[in-house]
Amino acid sequence: MQRDFCEPGGYISTMGYDVAPAQALIPRIAALRDAVRAWGGLVVYTREGHRSDLSDLVSHKLFRSRAGGGEIGSRGPLGRLLVRGEPGWDIVAALTPADGEPVVDKPGFSAFYATDLDRILGARGVRHLIICGVTTDVCVHSTLRDAVDRGYEPLLVSDCCAATDTANHVASIETICSEGGIFGAVASSATIASGLWEAVSG
Numbered sequence: 492m493q494r495d496f497c498e499p500g501g502y503i504s505t506m507g508y509d510v511a512p513a514q515a516l517i518p519r520i521a522a523l524r525d526a527v528r529a530w531g532g533l534v535v536y537t538r539e540g541h542r543s544d545l546s547d548l549v550s551h552k553l554f555r556s557r558a559g560g561g562e563i564g565s566r567g568p569l570g571r572l573l574v575r576g577e578p579g580w581d582i583v584a585a586l587t588p589a590d591g592e593p594v595v596d597k598p599g600f601s602a603f604y605a606t607d608l609d610r611i612l613g614a615r616g617v618r619h620l621i622i623c624g625v626t627t628d629v630c631v632h633s634t635l636r637d638a639v640d641r642g643y644e645p646l647l648v649s650d651c652c653a654a655t656d657t658a659n660h661v662a663s664i665e666t667i668c669s670e671g672g673i674f675g676a677v678a679s680s681a682t683i684a685s686g687l688w689e690a691v692s693g
Contacts, residue, residue, distance in 0.1 A: 492513070492520065492582055492583050492625065493539065493540075493580060493581060494578060494580070494668070495569060495572060495573055495579035496510070496571055496622050496626070497514055497517070497583050497625065497647055498510060498514075498569065498579070498583070499512040499568075500567055500568030500579070501567065501568075501569050501572070502561050502563075502567075502579065503561070503566050503625075503626075503655060505561040505572060506559045506561035506655075508655040509655075512653040512654075512657075513625045513626075515653070516623070516624075516625070516650075516651050516652070516653055517585050517586060519648075519650055519680045520586060520623050520624075520648075520651045521585055521586060522680065522684060523621070523623065523648065523680045523684050524586070526684040526687040527687060528589075529687070529688065529691050530687040530688075532621075533592075533593075533617060534589075534692060535592065535593045535594075535595060535608065535611065536586070536592065536593070536594045536595065537583055537594075537595045537596075537602040537606075537608075537624070537630075538575075538581070538582065538594060538595070538596050538597065539597055539598070539599075539600070540573050540574055540577075540596060540597075541564070541573060541574055541575065541598055542574075542575060542598075542600070542608055543571075543574055543575065543576065545563070545564050545569055545574075548563060548564070548598070548606075548627045555569045556570075557572075582594075582645075584645075587609075593611050595607070595608045595611070599633075600629055600630045600633035601630070601633040601634045601636075601637040602630070602634040602637075603634065603637040603638070603641065604637070609641060617656075618643055618644060619643070619644045619645075620622070620638055620643050620645045621646050621683060622635055622645055622646065622647050622648065622652075623648045623650065624651070624652060624661075625653050626655055626659075627652040627654040627659065627660045628654045628656075628659040628660065628663045629654075629660070631652050631663070632666075635647060635667070635675060636674055638675075639673075639674055644676075645674070645675035646675060646676045646677070646678060646683070647664065647667055647675060647676070647677045647678075647681070648677075648678065648683060649664055649678065649679055650679050651680050656669075664677055
């Protein structure tokens, strides 16, 4: 949930997409995060971004971003698009991490690619993941599929994810649920939060 994906002037907005669907997720994600914290779960944040010299940006990703109208590394109202340390690269203010909550910086779509996420989760014995964010069909789905192959049990929060195209969001959710839940499970934020709060109070 970075500014580049959720605010006007960022990466997604520069490509001509509406950021309103991403912005609408923020209060629901914040409420679910509160429930996870109260239950005692680990909250992890991820940020997609590249080195300032773009040395970790593969040529085809740069080419495709340029073709899409949001060239990675170009300058916009929130600084250079998808570059680490720029204002747009940071997490939206309403979801600022608390002290001690890990932030994983990734150069690719999956939060496991070229990061220490697997080590962070393994060190705490975490095997079940609740996944939120944008975009459902790219970073979220890439992370979820990678998690399944690594032996995790992912749960996608259907109303805490969004895509630049609603049809892609719907198709991504249907793909998870196909073949008996081949890529995990799907539930609403209210259902998950209710179960967590019940566990806290019970």
